[in-house]
Amino acid sequence: MKGATAEKDASMQKQKEMIASHFTELARVKDTGKKVVYTFVPGNLTELINHFGMLPVLPEINALQSGMRGKSAEYISIAEKAGHSEDVCTYVKTDIGMLKAGNIGPTGEPLPKPDLLLLSYTGCFTFLKWFELLREEYDCPVIMLHVPYQGEGEITPEMRSYVADQIREVVIPQFEKVSGVKYNEERMREQMRLSVRAEDDLVWVLNSARAKPSPIDSWFGGVYYIGPMFTSFRGTQDAVDYYTMLREEVQERMDAKLGPVTPDGQAKEEKYRLVVEGPPNWTSFREFWRMFADEGAVIVASSYTKVGGLYDRGFRHNPDDPIGSMADYCMGCYTNLNFPQRTEMLERYINEFQADGFLINSVKSCNSFSAGQLLILRELEKRTGRPGGFIESDLVDPRYFSAANIKNRLESYFQMIEAKRKGAKS
Amino acid sequence: MSTLATDASERLRQIIARAEALYDDLDFKVVKEWKEQGKNRKAIGFLPIYVPREVIHAAGALPVGIMGGADRIEIVRGDSYFQSYICHFPRSVIELAVSGRLDACDGFLFPSICDVVRNLSGMFKMLFEGKWTHYLDLPQNFDNRLGGRFYKNEMRTIAREVGKLTGVEVTDKRLRDSITVFNENRTALRRLVHARRDRPWEIPTIDYYLLLRAAYLLPVEEHTAMVNEYVELSAQAGRPRMDNIRVAVRGAFCEQPPLGLLRTLERAGCYVVDDDFVLGSRFIEQDVDHHGDPWDALADGFMNRSLPTASKYDQRGTKHADFVQRVRDFKADGVIFMAPSFCDPALLDQPMLVKALENAGIPNTSFKYSEDTGQFQVIREQAGTFADALKLWGKA
Structure with a gap:
């Protein structure tokens, strides 16, 4: 039934509880004295933040949650009235607007002010300006962790030592100072062992989409699956438990030859298997998802679910070299890859997941993703022979989500795949 | 006009004609010619x-x-x-x-x-x-x-x-020698920038800009000579002083404004006395040490002595104060933010700089352009109104 709420899986319930507990902890920092770190998802140092007993707040998650809760238009408007250009990233403006409106989090309570801004600046120049803007609002130290870009398609020893040295000589001492806790490498190894277990299970879940039918949607569903890993929980027992639970559920779906769960319940038929490049739109997330689900289109792999790490390409945090692997992790996130690497990764997804085609959702706000995507489109069509589609929207600015246009384009795109299939048969 | 002034004007015209030809050289013929001159x-x-x-x-x-x-x-x-x-x-x-x-x-x-x-x-x-x-x-x-x-x-x-x-x-020696010739270029550009700051009527914005652009096509030694000659002669040309306001311009460090826009600003009554056009040509304003380790010297130049700009992290957190001080040092009456459309660094930086100016009571205005903007009437009216307001009331 359209619009019906699908029954929540146990893993979803678990994740919901984890998030609720995190926000409750944030709301209680005045009582508990816990310190708060604002930082970003790509290249996040979650294990380290947890190591020092601090709590992360992720401004881009605030922004996307505001988008999903229908608050971003108001927040963007507040920021634009305060002088922020209509041309720039709407995550930033949503966050700034939210801040000016009282910084009310998803629980309805104000988020605590940061004790530290960790500018882990991976794959996005806007992060740099974002935290310069936030610095104006808060009286707290800022750590700049410069993460070099893989311009030449590799992580060189010099890049690695640059990042590792910054973590060792700048980040950790500052964390120690703010938290009053000493860094303990043995304890960090333990955390990383937990990270690895969760990472293994996440990869298993993402790779389950190779099955036909795919038991998961790797983009719309995928954004939920990456939640605990990319935000506050990597390196915790909670994350291990969540991914164990998720894996078991997906295994059950695979055994039963079931497709993914969609906003309207069980997907009925897998007609199109797609790879998607780019982030989703958050303001009309469910409506957007339905445009695919109604047509039997399942996303079997996506680049967006790799912004917080390329685990499926083999990366794991390394308990034997915690700081070195943090450096590798930061530099290995998707938006820190150069264009040839990004294109090659998408090509492999298309082939390995036996996709019928690929789609680019080009978002206005994110130049890191979007600039040059049209070249990726051409190159992938050339390399794979599979049809490529191109739609445009935004992350959290509802003014840039035109449902009719997107639906139209998607319908034409699915027709293109059909035509290609017929051509292949004849 | 005296003979001296006439001669100077004629030579200045020739220099700028050369600079403008370089600017127009979208086929990079000058580069091809340079390459053909040696093995x-x-x-x-x-x-x-x-x-x-x-x-x-x-x-x-x-x-x-x-x-x-x-x-x-x-x-x-x-x-x-x-x-x-x-x-x-x-x-x-x-x-x-x-x-x-x-x-x-x-x-x-x-x-x-x-x-x-x-x-x-x-x-x-x-x-x-x-x-x-x-x-x-x-x-x-x-x-x-x-x-x-x-x-x-x-x-x-x-x-x-x-x-x-x-x-x-x-080798270290080769690099030290290169630093030396670029230091000579820095000296010439400092003279140009300071002359324009002190006597903007003698160096039209367009001339100044074309001289900066020439830095990106000519061999450095040739460019240094060009700038030095221009600055020397500009004082002799007897150009009249206009009743213009003095403005600092920010936001144009990457995508460059079209020449028509620069002419428009001056015609609208604004002498641009400080700017971030072609910023890389003078990013390190002061000389780089050419005696010690040249790699250290270049690194030090970038890290500790280069100009602030939107794409460089403001580690010390002093960009507001530095900007206000710079505007005052250059005796600008106000600031024009002109950023290219969709330029994230410039447009994200702008609210912070605007706030700094407002706190310091320095008037400012802003508009956006694109490198191929062809209509300047609206900009002319905006810049003209800004200039008139400052002349009449000292604030925008």
């Missing part, structure tokens, strides 16, 4: 804002600034690579490249400035396989032991790779 000469194209040109020079190559096509090139293929919400600059760079106009360049350097230019580096790798293309990650950590070491390694990589093209090894 195995190579040219390395670089994008805004800053690359250490001394390293390219020391490797025996010509650093060539790629600043887009402004309003002088029809974008035929460039638009098909970028969505409507991406700035104009990469479109014209791609257009220049795919139309063969950049063939004179034997390699390309893309310094870290924003996500668009960063991605463009990878696009070049895919589109022009076989051409050396390097992304120069400038450090955002300004500790000599951390960012400094990383940056020196980046510079050595460039030296090695350009050296492979030219067959020249970049």
Whole structure:
């Protein structure tokens, strides 16, 4: 039934509880004295933040949650009235607007002010300006962790030592100072062992989409699956438990030859298997998802679910070299890859997941993703022979989500795949 | 007008005609000619804002600034690579490249400035396989032991790779010699900037701008001579002083404004006495040490003594105060923010700088442009109103 709420899986319930507990902890920092770190998802140092007993707040998650809760238009408007250009990233403006409106989090309570801004600046120049803007609002130290870009398609020893040295000589001492806790490498190894277990299970879940039918949607569903890993929980027992639970559920779906769960319940038929490049739109997330689900289109792999790490390409945090692997992790996130690497990764997804085609959702706000995507489109069509589609929207600015246009384009795109299939048969 | 003034005016006209011809040279003929004048000469194209040109020079190559096509090139293929919400600059760079106009360049350097230019580096790798293309990650950590070491390694990589093209090894001595000739250029540009600050009526904005742009095409020694001669003669030309206000301009450090826009500002009653046009040409304003370790000296120049700009992290948190001080030092009556449309660094920086000016009581106004903007009436009215308001009431 359209619009019906699908029954929540146990893993979803678990994740919901984890998030609720995190926000409750944030709301209680005045009582508990816990310190708060604002930082970003790509290249996040979650294990380290947890190591020092601090709590992360992720401004881009605030922004996307505001988008999903229908608050971003108001927040963007507040920021634009305060002088922020209509041309720039709407995550930033949503966050700034939210801040000016009282910084009310998803629980309805104000988020605590940061004790530290960790500018882990991976794959996005806007992060740099974002935290310069936030610095104006808060009286707290800022750590700049410069993460070099893989311009030449590799992580060189010099890049690695640059990042590792910054973590060792700048980040950790500052964390120690703010938290009053000493860094303990043995304890960090333990955390990383937990990270690895969760990472293994996440990869298993993402790779389950190779099955036909795919038991998961790797983009719309995928954004939920990456939640605990990319935000506050990597390196915790909670994350291990969540991914164990998720894996078991997906295994059950695979055994039963079931497709993914969609906003309207069980997907009925897998007609199109797609790879998607780019982030989703958050303001009309469910409506957007339905445009695919109604047509039997399942996303079997996506680049967006790799912004917080390329685990499926083999990366794991390394308990034997915690700081070195943090450096590798930061530099290995998707938006820190150069264009040839990004294109090659998408090509492999298309082939390995036996996709019928690929789609680019080009978002206005994110130049890191979007600039040059049209070249990726051409190159992938050339390399794979599979049809490529191109739609445009935004992350959290509802003014840039035109449902009719997107639906139209998607319908034409699915027709293109059909035509290609017929051509292949004849 | 005296004979001296007439002679000076005529020579100034010739110098600027030469600079304007360089500006118009979208086929980079001057680079091709330079290459033909010697054996195995190579040219390395670089994008805004800053690359250490001394390293390219020391490797025996010509650093060539790629600043887009402004309003002088029809974008035929460039638009098909970028969505409507991406700035104009990469479109014209791609257009220049795919139309063969950049063939004179034997390699390309893309310094870290924003996500668009960063991605463009990878696009070049895919589109022009076989051409050396390097992304120069400038450090955002300004500790000599951390960012400094990383940056020196980046510079050595460039030296090695350009050296492979030219067959020249970049020794410390060669690099020190290059620093010396670039220091001479810095001295000349300081004279130009200061002359314009002190006597803006003697150096029209357009002349000043064309002289800066020439830095990106001419061999450095030739450019130094050109600037020195211009500055010397400008004091003799007897140009009349207009009743203009003095403005500082910010936001134009990457995609460049069309010449028509610069003329418009001056016609609207604004002398531009401080700016960030062609910023890489004078990013390190003071001389770089040419006695000690040249790699250390260049790293120190970038990390500790380069100008603030939106794509460089403000580690010390002093950019507000520094900007206000700069505006006062240059005796600007107000500030015009003119950023290219969709320029993330400039537009995200702007609210912070506006706040600093407002707190200091310094008037400001803002508009956006694109390198191919062709209609200036609205800008003329806005800049004119700004100038009139300052002249009449001392505030906008």
